[in-house]
Amino acid sequence: MVKTSQSARRAAQLAGAVAVLGLLTACGGDDSAGGPRTVSGTASPATDAATTASASSTATGTGTDTDSGSTTGTATSSAHPADSATPAATRTTETLVVSGSRCHTSELRASVGRNDPGAGQENFPIVLTNKSGRSCTVRGYPGAAFLDASGKQLGPDPKRSPGTVVTVRLAPGKSAWAGLSFANPEISGAHTATPASLLVTPPDERDPLKVKWKGGKVPVSGNESSVRLIPFSPGTGA
Known part of the structure; x- marks a missing residue:
């Protein structure tokens, strides 16, 4: 079996998500190949049952895990x-x-990994790391919003791209990543702004985490201005 890097796998996942953007509606959906499953890898598989929750928003991340x-x-x-x-x-x-049980905001640390551009797209991993002393799970999509220096949101809420939704169990110190992508504004011609930060809300949580944004300009309106998210997978996406 030929081994590939996490960066190559991340680029493949994000490229696959971009290919089906035309099938999405404004509200998105939890599309999964063959239904939810539990995976192993950087994070150990979860053992608890899961149910599907409502659509994501800026205030609340969208997960499908119950906090039993x-x-x-x-x-x-x-x-x-x-x-x-x-x-x-x-x-x-x-x-x-x-x-x-699921990871709560207070148990997590958020960060944004390096850009992995390709096919006219800018692709960033949103990373959640378990900083608590217990194992917990994340499942589904994060909530996300770009903010200016005054805390005002820039552009509409990101939309969800189809992806395989899995329950990722995080031991202390382990991470999960969700993809954030958008068309390169210089190619798409979208109107842009440079955010000061990215607000990240873990799945099924209401309290967000604020991360300094270092990724430059992002599309906020006009043609090809949509920002897309794919669900969490094990690791950091690096």
């Missing part, structure tokens, strides 16, 4: 359930433990 927390229950079974005469001493008691 860690719960413990007791289930009693018998080798002969229909036999009421089976002695209680022969029955088996099992303890069921459900773990891996």
Whole structure:
């Protein structure tokens, strides 16, 4: 099997997302190939169940994971359930433990990786790193918005591109990345602005993280001004 770098994989994911932009509506959707799945890699796979939530917005990241927390229950079974005469001493008691609740904003650190341009597109990884002392999960799309120096949003909310939605389990210190891309304004002719920061909201959270933007001008209006997001994957996208 030929090995490829994370940068090559990231570019391939983002290029695939750009190819189907014409199929999107303004509200986007959680398109997944073959349905949600759990993956391994830089981050370990999650074990908790997941449900699909509502569309993303600037204030709230869009995930499909439930925050069930860690719960413990007791289930009693018998080798002969229909036999009421089976002695209680022969029955088996099992303890069921459900773990891996979602990562909360306070447990995460956000950053923006280097641009990986290609095919007239500017492609940046939005990276969330688990800074807490426990393992937790992220799933779905982040919320994102460009801000000027006064904190005013520049341009409309980014739109979601189709992608495979997976639950990424983050051990302490591990990261997940989501792609942010837009057409190069010099090629598209879109009206631009230079943001001071990027507001990032983790999936299913309301509290955002602010990251200094060093990526230069971004499209905010006019032709080809849409900014697109792809869902989180394990690693940093580097």
